[in-house]
Amino acid sequence: MNMSVKFQEKSKSKYLSPEQIAEFGEKVDAIRREVMDNIGEKDAEYIYKIRDFVRYSEIASRGMLMFGGWIPPVWLLGTGLLGISKIVENMELGHNVMHGQFDWLNDPNLNGANYDWDTMATGDDWKYTHNYIHHTYTNIIGKDHDVGYGLIRVSESQKWEPRFLFNIPLTIQLMLFFEWYVGVQGLHLEDVLVYKTKTWKEVWKESAKFRKKATRQIAKDYVFFPLIAGPNALPVFAGNAVANVIRSLWASAVIFNGHFTEDAETFEPDNTENETRAEWYLRQIRGSSNFSGTEWLHILSGNLSHQIEHHLFPDMPANRYAEVAPKIRALCAEYGIHYNEASFFKQFGSVWVRLAKCSLPNSWTSTLDQSKQKLKGLLGF
Numbered sequence: 001m002n003m004s005v006k007f008q009e010k011s012k013s014k015y016l017s018p019e020q021i022a023e024f025g026e027k028v029d030a031i032r033r034e035v036m037d038n039i040g041e042k043d044a045e046y047i048y049k050i051r052d053f054v055r056y057s058e059i060a061s062r063g064m065l066m067f068g069g070w071i072p073p074v075w076l077l078g079t080g081l082l083g084i085s086k087i088v089e090n091m092e093l094g095h096n097v098m099h100g101q102f103d104w105l106n107d108p109n110l111n112g113a114n115y116d117w118d119t120m121a122t123g124d125d126w127k128y129t130h131n132y133i134h135h136t137y138t139n140i141i142g143k144d145h146d147v148g149y150g151l152i153r154v155s156e157s158q159k160w161e162p163r164f165l166f167n168i169p170l171t172i173q174l175m176l177f178f179e180w181y182v183g184v185q186g187l188h189l190e191d192v193l194v195y196k197t198k199t200w201k202e203v204w205k206e207s208a209k210f211r212k213k214a215t216r217q218i219a220k221d222y223v224f225f226p227l228i229a230g231p232n233a234l235p236v237f238a239g240n241a242v243a244n245v246i247r248s249l250w251a252s253a254v255i256f257n258g259h260f261t262e263d264a265e266t267f268e269p270d271n272t273e274n275e276t277r278a279e280w281y282l283r284q285i286r287g288s289s290n291f292s293g294t295e296w297l298h299i300l301s302g303n304l305s306h307q308i309e310h311h312l313f314p315d316m317p318a319n320r321y322a323e324v325a326p327k328i329r330a331l332c333a334e335y336g337i338h339y340n341e342a343s344f345f346k347q348f349g350s351v352w353v354r355l356a357k358c359s360l361p362n363s364w365t366s367t368l369d370q371s372k373q374k375l376k377g378l379l380g381f
Contacts, residue, residue: 016282016335024335025278031327032313035320039104043317047102047110050092050299057085061243062225062236069235079239083246084300089118090251091302096318098127119247120183122213129186135314139259139266139287146259147266149174149181150190153358154259155266160361163194167359168352175256178248183210250300253348258307261289262350263340284311285332290325290341297344298322308339 016024064078094117096102102110109115116123129145137143141157148154152171153164163170174181187206191198221240226233258264265286275283288307298305298321306321309328316324332339342350357365 016337020335021278021282022276024331024337025276025281027331028278028281028312028328031324031331032316035313035316035324039317039320043102043319044105046319047093047097047105047317050088051110054085054089054093057081057088061085061239065236065239066225066229066232069229069232069239075235075239079242080246082239082243083250086118086243086247087250087300090247091254091304092299092318094118095302095304098123099131099314101315101317116213118217120179120210120214120217121185122183122209125186125209126182131314135311137272138284138311139264140269140272140283141266142269143272145185145188146255149185150188151181152355154354155358156362156365157266157268158358161194164359167355171355175249175252176245178252179244183214254301254304256351257291257344257347258289258304258310259287260351260354261340261342261347262354263338264289281312282337284308285328285337285339287311288340289347290339291344291347292341293344305344308341 061078061082064074065082068074069078094115097110097115098112098117100112103112112127134144134146139147141147141155148158151174152167153160184207187203187210188198189203192200192203221244222237225240226237229236267283267287285308288311290308291301291305293301293305303318303321304310306318306325309316309321309324310318312328313321313324329339329341331337
């Protein structure tokens with residue numbers, strides 16, 4: 001069965017013929033060309049402003065922690081600002097630069113091949129697991145490791161295991177230590193801890209780059225800055241730790257909202273080798289979720305509030321997604337394709353509903369759904 005047809009059977013979108021899918025893909029290409037042919041000065045100004053914000057907010061926040069961290073309001077302000085600085089550096093600067101969105105500037109500091117962000121994951125490891133694996137095989141069970149990160153169950157197509165009864169607490173743990181989980185994602189630790197198909201010796205060998213990067217990050221935030229703070233070492237240490245947790249919680253929430261909402265689809269691996277560009281576009285739209293909000297919400301999310309547009313155009317400067325989104329939304333409406341968008345909190349709420357459902361075996365959830373429908377019938381709903 002053609003993969004594009006298989007798509008339609010599980011979707012809220014209407015059936016599209018192969019000709020319609022091809023036509024849809026051509027129109028998406030036209031939207032991309034229109035923007036990419038006009039990137040220039042305003043995009044350069046934008047990313048330089050973001051870089052300046054990251055630099056100066058980090059300087060200001062670390063200064064507050066070093067010289068006034070013993071004063072509770074100053075500590076709270078410094079820690080909060082450092083958390084925001086780390087969020088913007090990761091989401092709107094690092095993530096987008098490492099996608100190659102600003103390679104055209106020919107600035108070595110904003111080149112995707114050179115940039116290495118302030119987090120545990122090395123640039124090279126992340127670009128492989130994210131830029132290549134995730135963006136190529138988006139939401140395909142067994143190919144995209146971002147479908148649950150090897151820790152949680154987010155799709156009924158994933159085989160249920162007893163450990164998934166703890167889906168909710170496991171997700172909370174994943175969010176709290178998200179920086180670390182992303183750092184070791186490429187090591188597939190579940191193969192050692194759960195499936196026993198890998199040895200710790202193999203993991204140790206494969207983790208050389210991660211261990212080097214993690215050592216540097218730990219030394220910077222938990223040794224160097226507390227040390228130079230002298231008598232304020234403890235407030236600085238605590239501020240750095242809390243700022244890193246703030247970043248992990250926010251980054252994971254944004255990513256979950258973009259991929260794990262109830263309407264975000266997952267796919268079987270059938271026929272992906274024969275997938276056309278237009279079918280790939282459809283899969284990106286159907287497997288992604290947007291959330292609405294203010295300009296600052298978009299910046300703090302790295303414009304991943306426009307996750308659909310990011311998955312369609314990962315190398316497009318992210319500051320352009322806001323102007324592209326209405327065109328993609330209108331195109332989806334024209335072809336009857338479901339465009340998954342809601343407020344941040346509505347999407348986040350639906351993530352937890354999905355996680356709760358996926359914590360149970362499929363047979364249990366089917367029984368619960370049937371009982372729910374019978375109850376509605378009895379009550380006349």
